[in-house]
Amino acid sequence: MRKYLYSIASYKPGKPVEELQRELGISRIVKLASNENPFPPSPLVRRRICEAANRINRYPESSVFYLRKRLAAEFSVDENEIIFGNGSDELIVFAVRSLVSPGDEILTAIPTFLIYKIASMVEGISIREIPMKDFKYDLKAIASAVSSNTKLIFIANPDNPTGSYVNKSEVESFLASLPSDVFVFFDEAYFEFAREMDDWPDTLSYVKEKRNVIVSRTFSKYYGLAGLRIGYGFARRDIIDIMNKVREPFNVNSIAQTAALAALDSKQYYEKLYRVFKKEKRFLENTFRKLRVEFLPSVTNFLLVKIGNNASDLVEALLKRGIIVRHMKAWGMPEFIRVTVGQPGENRRFIKELKRLLK
Numbered sequence: 001m002r003k004y005l006y007s008i009a010s011y012k013p014g015k016p017v018e019e020l021q022r023e024l025g026i027s028r029i030v031k032l033a034s035n036e037n038p039f040p041p042s043p044l045v046r047r048r049i050c051e052a053a054n055r056i057n058r059y060p061e062s063s064v065f066y067l068r069k070r071l072a073a074e075f076s077v078d079e080n081e082i083i084f085g086n087g088s089d090e091l092i093v094f095a096v097r098s099l100v101s102p103g104d105e106i107l108t109a110i111p112t113f114l115i116y117k118i119a120s121m122v123e124g125i126s127i128r129e130i131p132m133k134d135f136k137y138d139l140k141a142i143a144s145a146v147s148s149n150t151k152l153i154f155i156a157n158p159d160n161p162t163g164s165y166v167n168k169s170e171v172e173s174f175l176a177s178l179p180s181d182v183f184v185f186f187d188e189a190y191f192e193f194a195r196e197m198d199d200w201p202d203t204l205s206y207v208k209e210k211r212n213v214i215v216s217r218t219f220s221k222y223y224g225l226a227g228l229r230i231g232y233g234f235a236r237r238d239i240i241d242i243m244n245k246v247r248e249p250f251n252v253n254s255i256a257q258t259a260a261l262a263a264l265d266s267k268q269y270y271e272k273l274y275r276v277f278k279k280e281k282r283f284l285e286n287t288f289r290k291l292r293v294e295f296l297p298s299v300t301n302f303l304l305v306k307i308g309n310n311a312s313d314l315v316e317a318l319l320k321r322g323i324i325v326r327h328m329k330a331w332g333m334p335e336f337i338r339v340t341v342g343q344p345g346e347n348r349r350f351i352k353e354l355k356r357l358l359k
């Protein structure tokens, strides 16, 4: 056995709806804990999934042929500059496995997405976590922390759990300050929610300039396909080729491939959901303000909310009422909870219980 694996704190996902249903014996559960799209995928996606079910006696296309063509056209990149993962989580693992060797080092921030640390530790690679500044990636501090062993830097942009982002000029000075043999992985799982910011960094342009940059995105959040597990990444061809060496041939199932393509064909449906989301996010923000509950500005579909010393009790009390939010203890922020923007009725039920519990 690899004994060092025992020391790794395994990732603890948000409680599944079905689990709480079993525990409480009630059917109406509100889950605002995993930054998912709270609405079902588009009717077209659901129809195509049913059709694709007839063909699952066959292995999926390892090349993800049709979706690859579609994304290449949509983002004007070469088809060979795209890689697919069983969720974008898997692309993080591919990067650690293929770009970093034992003795090298990885950098990221703290608090950020926990999988960077877990994936590095599982591979036996050391990772240094550079503290954020005002709940935001401190790119200057990360650049100063780069050593001759540093080979890979993970940047969640926007970040989970803070909801903050690093802007174009910050990213450009950062990239310019790095040694030429360091790879930067921009994890853009929440890209669709942040892309309208005026100073959003166009990271794909760095890929097109053939820099040491990997950009990952996902169908799990905006497109509501979290249960199917499909994410994609862009990078220079030689980077994609080496990442593909550690990819299992059938890592993306055929239903996920079909559903993702149909999701891209359902733009209007998702734009409609996005408008609802924006309204609902404003509703939650305004209500928190009225209740004098502190929260961080966020360019994502979730809010990091400061509750105080009793955050853990609040999360437990909400759970008993069938409402799942995320306590931030695993991120070293025990006074905070993270709340995903849900459907209108779900947000109101959460607020009603929150008001009752805060009294």
Ligand SMILES: Cc1ncc(COP(=O)(O)O)c(C=O)c1O
Binding pocket: 034, 035, 086, 087, 088, 089, 090, 113, 156, 158, 159, 160, 187, 189, 217, 218, 219, 220, 226, 229, 230, 231
């Ligand atoms: C920052 C970030 N990256 C990646 C992921 C993984 O998403 P998926 O594997 O579903 O694509 C998440 C999910 O919560 C996330 O918050």
